Amino acid sequence: MMDCCHIREVVQGFFSLLVGMRVTMGNMFVKPHTVQWPRETAPLPPGFRGHIMMLPDEITRYPKCIACTACARNCPSQCITVTGRKPAGAKKKLADCFVLDFTKCSLCGICVESCPVGALDFSRDYALAAYSKDDFNRMNLLEDLVSPF
Amino acid sequence: MKEQAPTYTLEQIDEENFALNLGPQHPGTHGVLRVILHMDGEYILYADPILGYGHRMQEKVAENMTYLQVLPYVCRMDYLGALSYNLAWVCAVEKLCEFEVPDRASVVRVIATELNRISSHLLWWGAYLLDLGAFTPFLQAFTDRELILDLLEYITGSRLTYCYFRFGGLPSDVDDVFLTGVRDFIEGFRGRLKNYHDLVTGNVIFYHRSADVGVILPFDAAGYGLSGPVLRGSGFAYDVRRHEPYSGYDRFDFEIPVEETGDCMARYNVRMAEIEQSMNIIEQALNTIPDGPIRSKVPKIIKPPEGEVTMAVETPRGELVIYIVSDGTKKPYRVKYRVPSFSNLSIFAKLARGQLLADALAVLGSFDLVIPEVDR
Numbered sequence: 001m002m003d004c005c006h007i008r009e010v011v012q013g014f015f016s017l018l019v020g021m022r023v024t025m026g027n028m029f030v031k032p033h034t035v036q037w038p039r040e041t042a043p044l045p046p047g048f049r050g051h052i053m054m055l056p057d058e059i060t061r062y063p064k065c066i067a068c069t070a071c072a073r074n075c076p077s078q079c080i081t082v083t084g085r086k087p088a089g090a091k092k093k094l095a096d097c098f099v100l101d102f103t104k105c106s107l108c109g110i111c112v113e114s115c116p117v118g119a120l121d122f123s124r125d126y127a128l129a130a131y132s133k134d135d136f137n138r139m140n141l142l143e144d145l146v147s148p149f
Numbered sequence: 150m151k152e153q154a155p156t157y158t159l160e161q162i163d164e165e166n167f168a169l170n171l172g173p174q175h176p177g178t179h180g181v182l183r184v185i186l187h188m189d190g191e192y193i194l195y196a197d198p199i200l201g202y203g204h205r206m207q208e209k210v211a212e213n214m215t216y217l218q219v220l221p222y223v224c225r226m227d228y229l230g231a232l233s234y235n236l237a238w239v240c241a242v243e244k245l246c247e248f249e250v251p252d253r254a255s256v257v258r259v260i261a262t263e264l265n266r267i268s269s270h271l272l273w274w275g276a277y278l279l280d281l282g283a284f285t286p287f288l289q290a291f292t293d294r295e296l297i298l299d300l301l302e303y304i305t306g307s308r309l310t311y312c313y314f315r316f317g318g319l320p321s322d323v324d325d326v327f328l329t330g331v332r333d334f335i336e337g338f339r340g341r342l343k344n345y346h347d348l349v350t351g352n353v354i355f356y357h358r359s360a361d362v363g364v365i366l367p368f369d370a371a372g373y374g375l376s377g378p379v380l381r382g383s384g385f386a387y388d389v390r391r392h393e394p395y396s397g398y399d400r401f402d403f404e405i406p407v408e409e410t411g412d413c414m415a416r417y418n419v420r421m422a423e424i425e426q427s428m429n430i431i432e433q434a435l436n437t438i439p440d441g442p443i444r445s446k447v448p449k450i451i452k453p454p455e456g457e458v459t460m461a462v463e464t465p466r467g468e469l470v471i472y473i474v475s476d477g478t479k480k481p482y483r484v485k486y487r488v489p490s491f492s493n494l495s496i497f498a499k500l501a502r503g504q505l506l507a508d509a510l511a512v513l514g515s516f517d518l519v520i521p522e523v524d525r
């Protein structure tokens with residue numbers, strides 16, 4: 001009696017291994033799900049968060065930032081430094097310095113959401129590499145934009 | 150009373166009796182957990198978990214930040230179930246300030262959180278079986294988890310430490326691409342879940358590695374303050390989503406999976422059944438998602454009235470409780486997190502005694518611990 005149960009257990013156990021093997025074998029014939037980077041790239045989702053970047057004004061092409069410092073005050077990691085002044089003859093302040101310490105940034109997006117004029121957005125830059133830390137801890141976001149000063 | 154670690158005289162230490170240092174960098178501990186095991190050959194005499202390698206003073210940090218600034222940090226405690234933490238924090242602050250949340254936002258929150266729960270359970274499934282020595286399940290689970298990550302990345306912008314909910318609602322609405330994506334995923338995954346059971350649940354090796362291993366008696370489960378699937382594996386049908394509903398969970402019809410045996414197999418079965426229940430919830434949510442606004446009007450600077458609030462949320466690992474005391478300023482006066490993994494880990498020392506080393510790792514894996522959450 002004991003032996004009969006034992007044999008049944010062994011057979012059932014062996015069968016369960018075969019069932020598992022079927023799944024494993026089946027996987028050999030499906031297309032790979034991985035993407036062979038860098039030869040192929042996966043599509044970036046619309047909400048992708050790269051480092052933050054400054055948007056230019058549509059008309060003047062100057063940086064949109066009015067140096068209200070809301071982003072710097074709200075940033076949990078204090079990684080934004082922004083100062084501004086009035087360009088000659090202008091009524092409103094504009095940013096003359098906007099530095100991001102990307103080494104501390106957690107890409108939370110609070111700065112992007114808190115900006116009253118929508119001057120910030122996430123870039124779609126993901127392949128970031130550099131030889132020096134300085135390239136990331138003092139990123140000048142106004143660099144590529146037209147300066148009003 | 151806490152039992153003292155045994156001490157040895159030099160004569161007692163030989164190749165049979167020794168202290169084995171497991172971790173802090175050991176794949177079986179899933180994070181920086183260190184366990185000092187006092188061994189007698191292959192058997193464990195005494196296990197002493199040592200915590201705190203990943204301590205980041207989350208609670209103290211929260212006292213020095215505004216309510217909004219804490220939000221992204223909370224999600225970094227449990228990197229596998231970030232949206233549950235996100236939900237807990239926003240719900241706690243909303244309860245404290247009495248903010249309204251539009252219906253559509255609540256439903257989307259439920260969809261996202263349940264997707265996150267499935268992805269967390271899938272990762273656990275793969276990693277647990279890797280602990281037990283099976284490699285195919287790991288790849289199988291990660292393939293399906295990847296589909297969920299893509300969906301969540303589409304709406305939240307991040308792949309792991311999501312931070313998608315805001316006080317009073319959501320920052321951005323979900324579109325039809327996401328909703329059909331979720332529907333397709335659920336449909337496809339229901340079929341593939343059968344493979345999971347074929348591959349593992351009925352497997353004889355898995356059965357012998359997990360049945361009757363690490364049995365938690367109901368008395369201990371209650372006494373040690375366990376929660377989540379670990380508690381439900383010991384016969385308690387307790388789920389915060391049912392017993393203290395938040396974010397509109399009372400509108401959905403779902404079962405609480407319970408197992409009586411309390412061993413690793415029971416915890417496994419509970420989680421597998423929970424995946425199915427999560428899919429049921431998501432399907433109901435997709436069918437009833439209302440149109441309308443996604444965010445109610447809340448002030449830019451959150452200044453809650455003086456008072457305190459307690460908010461409990463069911464994370465993939467168990468019951469998370471957030472306690473906030475407000476003194477009426479922009480920053481919380483005191484924040485306390487009661488995290489599930491910490492309590493679940495507390496019973497490990499008791500369970501490990503007298504076990505084989507390999508079984509102790511199976512028990513540790515069956516708890517689904519996230520160590521940054523334990524250390525916080």
Ligand code: SF4
Pocket residue numbers: 052074075076077078079080100104105106107108109110111112
């Ligand atoms: S994304 Fe977050 S951490 Fe980074 S700069 Fe903006 S507010 Fe600061």
Ligand code: SF4
Pocket residue numbers: 064065066067068069070071072082095114115116117118119120
């Ligand atoms: S919140 Fe916007 S406008 Fe204000 S300083 Fe920051 S980027 Fe400039």
